Amino acid sequence: MPVKQVLRLALIGLLGAAYLWLGHLASISADPPLLSILIGLAPLSVSAVLLAVHSRSAWLIALCAAGLLGMLVYIDFLRANMAWVYFIQHAGMHTMLGLMFGRTLSRDRTVALCSQISCFVYSKETLDAKFFDYAWAVTVMWTIYFAFTTALSTLLFFFGPLSVWSVYANLLTPVIIGLLFVVEYAIRIRVLPNRQHAGIAGSIRAYREFSQQRQAKLPH
Numbered sequence: 001m002p003v004k005q006v007l008r009l010a011l012i013g014l015l016g017a018a019y020l021w022l023g024h025l026a027s028i029s030a031d032p033p034l035l036s037i038l039i040g041l042a043p044l045s046v047s048a049v050l051l052a053v054h055s056r057s058a059w060l061i062a063l064c065a066a067g068l069l070g071m072l073v074y075i076d077f078l079r080a081n082m083a084w085v086y087f088i089q090h091a092g093m094h095t096m097l098g099l100m101f102g103r104t105l106s107r108d109r110t111v112a113l114c115s116q117i118s119c120f121v122y123s124k125e126t127l128d129a130k131f132f133d134y135a136w137a138v139t140v141m142w143t144i145y146f147a148f149t150t151a152l153s154t155l156l157f158f159f160g161p162l163s164v165w166s167v168y169a170n171l172l173t174p175v176i177i178g179l180l181f182v183v184e185y186a187i188r189i190r191v192l193p194n195r196q197h198a199g200i201a202g203s204i205r206a207y208r209e210f211s212q213q214r215q216a217k218l219p220h
Contacts, residue, residue, distance in 0.1 A: 020170050026082045027166040037079055041071060044089055083162055090169040091153045098146030101139050112139040134191055138184060145180065149173065 019039060026036035045068060052064035071078060078085060104113040109132035118127060118135050156165035 016174070020174060023086055024166050024170040027086045027170060028083070028163050030080075032079060032082050034079075037075065037082060040082060040085055040089075041078070044085075045071070083157075083166070086166070086169060087153070087157045090173070091150050091157075094146045094150040094153065098143055098150060101146065102143040105136070105139060105143065109133055109136040112136040114139040114142070131192060131195070134188065138188075141180075141184070149176075 022036045022039050026032035026040050029036075048064050048067060052061045101113050104111055104116070106112075109115060109129070110119070112132075112135055115127075115132050115135040118131065153165065153169055156168055
């Protein structure tokens with residue numbers, strides 16, 4: 001692996017670890033630093049802005065602008081309730097992903113979300129029934145994981161120590177997702193040994209490109 005690529009991956013890893021640690025500190029602190037607040041609000045804010053711009057809808061852009069202005073006006077309130085901000089992002093994102101995966105499950109294995117992504121990566125004609133059965137099972141696995149994570153996050157947030165919830169939501173969740181990708185890849189090469197498989201990074205990139213292409217096809 002080239003030195004530049006190693007350094008880039010190391011930098012990405014350090015920035016990711018710093019982001020997660022700042023999120024953890026902001027969630028458990030009664031007076032979190034302003035930087036952690038801005039970082040905590042960044043994913044939700046950027047997603048809202050991109051959605052509004054992509055939609056080209058004047059009212060949605062105005063609503064987004066009003067929301068950003070509201071966050072600035074009530075920054076002190078958000079600062080005092082950062083745990084709620086992170087909880088809404090964590091539970092909300094996993095709920096959305098669970099619904100997105102789960103709604104594609106049906107008797108037709110080819111419409112499962114992981115099957116659709118596979119068809120995006122490979123030619124559909126090269127995929128057989130066994131492959132679609134496996135892709136359907138992987139879609140079920142991710143659906144169950146997202147539902148379980150949402151439920152556990154909610155239980156820990158409302159009924160457990162805040163520090164325990166924060167460790168799980170801010171620090172352990174990315175690790176668990178990474179392990180799931182590794183385990184899924186190891187199972188895939190054993191269940192489907194005679195196929196060329198996209199690696200873990202390739203699978204993540206394929207999902208991102210598939211999502212971008214699907215969003216581009218949506219009417220504005």
